[in-house]
Amino acid sequence: MNLPPMIQTFVLHFGEMGSRWGISRTVGQIYAVLFVAPQPLNADQICEQLGFSRSNVSMGLKELQAWNLVRLRHLPDDRRDYFESPDDVWEIVRILAEERKKREIDPTLTVLRELSMQQPASPEEIHAQSRMTEMAEMIELLTGWYEDVKRLETERLAQLLSLGARVQKILEIKDRLTVFPGRPRPGSANTNAAPSDRKA
Amino acid sequence: MNLPPMIQTFVLHFGEMGSRWGISRTVGQIYAVLFVAPQPLNADQICEQLGFSRSNVSMGLKELQAWNLVRLRHLPDDRRDYFESPDDVWEIVRILAEERKKREIDPTLTVLRELSMQQPASPEEIHAQSRMTEMAEMIELLTGWYEDVKRLETERLAQLLSLGARVQKILEIKDRLTVFPGRPRPGSANTNAAPSDRKA
DNA sequence: TTTGATTTTCAGAAATTCTTGAAATTACCG
DNA sequence: CGGTAATTTCAAGAATTTCTGAAAATCAAA
Numbered sequence: 001m002n003l004p005p006m007i008q009t010f011v012l013h014f015g016e017m018g019s020r021w022g023i024s025r026t027v028g029q030i031y032a033v034l035f036v037a038p039q040p041l042n043a044d045q046i047c048e049q050l051g052f053s054r055s056n057v058s059m060g061l062k063e064l065q066a067w068n069l070v071r072l073r074h075l076p077d078d079r080r081d082y083f084e085s086p087d088d089v090w091e092i093v094r095i096l097a098e099e100r101k102k103r104e105i106d107p108t109l110t111v112l113r114e115l116s117m118q119q120p121a122s123p124e125e126i127h128a129q130s131r132m133t134e135m136a137e138m139i140e141l142l143t144g145w146y147e148d149v150k151r152l153e154t155e156r157l158a159q160l161l162s163l164g165a166r167v168q169k170i171l172e173i174k175d176r177l178t179v180f181p182g183r184p185r186p187g188s189a190n191t192n193a194a195p196s197d198r199k200a
Numbered sequence: 201m202n203l204p205p206m207i208q209t210f211v212l213h214f215g216e217m218g219s220r221w222g223i224s225r226t227v228g229q230i231y232a233v234l235f236v237a238p239q240p241l242n243a244d245q246i247c248e249q250l251g252f253s254r255s256n257v258s259m260g261l262k263e264l265q266a267w268n269l270v271r272l273r274h275l276p277d278d279r280r281d282y283f284e285s286p287d288d289v290w291e292i293v294r295i296l297a298e299e300r301k302k303r304e305i306d307p308t309l310t311v312l313r314e315l316s317m318q319q320p321a322s323p324e325e326i327h328a329q330s331r332m333t334e335m336a337e338m339i340e341l342l343t344g345w346y347e348d349v350k351r352l353e354t355e356r357l358a359q360l361l362s363l364g365a366r367v368q369k370i371l372e373i374k375d376r377l378t379v380f381p382g383r384p385r386p387g388s389a390n391t392n393a394a395p396s397d398r399k400a
Numbered sequence: 401t402t403t404g405a406t407t408t409t410c411a412g413a414a415a416t417t418c419t420t421g422a423a424a425t426t427a428c429c430g
Numbered sequence: 431c432g433g434t435a436a437t438t439t440c441a442a443g444a445a446t447t448t449c450t451g452a453a454a455a456t457c458a459a460a
Contacts, residue, residue: 006315006325010332013311020222020304024418035335036328043437053420058438079428080436089338104220111213115206125206128236132210135235138289141361148364156368161341163371164348168356170370171363224448243407253450258408279458280406 001051007036030060040073040082068095090154112136201251207236226252230260240273240282268295290354312336
């Protein structure tokens with residue numbers, strides 16, 4: 001490996017974390033190199049920096065493209081493929097969220113919905129099915145929120161995040177404005193805004 | 201494997217997903233069995249249902265305990281260990297979020313903070329360091345939001361989730377109330393609510 | 401302390417995933 | 431068309447992870 005010390009530490013860390021993030025060590029390191037690179041890199045440059053075989057890098061780049069985490073670029077008068085990570089870290093978060101949802105959540109939700117439809121044939125199945133339905137409903141609420149929030153512009157999203165739990169205060173204000181407009185603060189805020197409140 | 205068909209499908213699915221979720225197939229299947237079980241199970245019951253070796257189940261249960269995903273229980277006049285999943289699916293989500301943050305995010309944030317402190321020694325390192333700082337700040341905003349929200353009661357959390365992106369409307373109301381009180385709606389709402397806005 | 405039930409550990413077997421070099425394919429240029 | 435540069439595929443070896451049975455450790459009752 002042929003990298004400045006600071007970058008090497010970063011790259012090795014991403015490699016180690018790779019397995020926890022659902023990618024391999026190699027893929028993690030390739031991504032790390034691309035993330036900090038000041039300009040797009042081609043496969044041979046990555047090979048040289050990391051000391052991996054050409055084919056290994058090719059596989060790794062293919063996987064990163066499948067994750068939408070790197071983009072293919074072309075430089076004038078050079079027919080090699082160059083790769084780069086998106087510049088905007090928020091864009092990267094959006095991609096990660098989308099891909100992880102697709103791989104880690106959607107398939108399970110599909111199975112849970114199917115099983116929730118079936119006719120249970122025994123007492124164990126009746127109980128199991130109600131557990132599966134609970135899980136499916138929880139996932140639906142979570143992914144429904146995600147589908148809404150992912151459409152926010154980055155600036156709004158950052159505003160929302162920095163607000164944190166204090167959004168609760170605002171919800172209380174909203175309760176007063178919409179449910180009891182102008183009325184003096186009712187004992188506590190309205191808590192009837194249950195899931196059914198969501199636009200179908 | 202000795203299970204009713206509906207439960208078998210569920211268990212096999214959790215096994216397949218296990219590797220995507222950062223646990224092994226065995227651990228995924230053990231958890232699935234416990235999740236749908238109407239009462240706590242002991243290790244031998246799990247062996248029998250799944251056809252795994254006793255030691256494999258023992259390892260799997262140890263890992264699930266390390267994840268805080270199962271609890272150890274004891275039944276009267278029985279010295280075997282029984283295991284159960286928490287009843288409340290929201291509790292499970294909280295545990296998962298906490299553990300995944302601990303394993304997948306915190307170590308990286310630590311490394312990024314360390315590297316952001318160092319003195320860069322080359323132009324590549326200067327650029328790399330600014331990328332790392334961007335990433336660290338993004339993660340800090342995300343985890344800060346999470347630390348706030350995780351303290352909400354489940355009911356409030358569900359309310360927040362079901363509100364989805366419509367919270368943006370409320371943010372706009374808040375902007376008008378706090379920043380430009382009584383003023384006619386300014387071109388676009390206040391966007392200065394940057395991270396610095398967060399209570400230290 | 402002994403006994404027997406239960407759980408844990410651990411070394412090696414089995415299975416899976418990763419990595420590589422060589423060969424095949426693709427894409428472009430003259 | 432060749433010819434060449436670049437990329438991808440693939441089979442097999444390497445490395446890692448998972449799984450098992452046997453042995454060791456733990457624990458409570460007698």
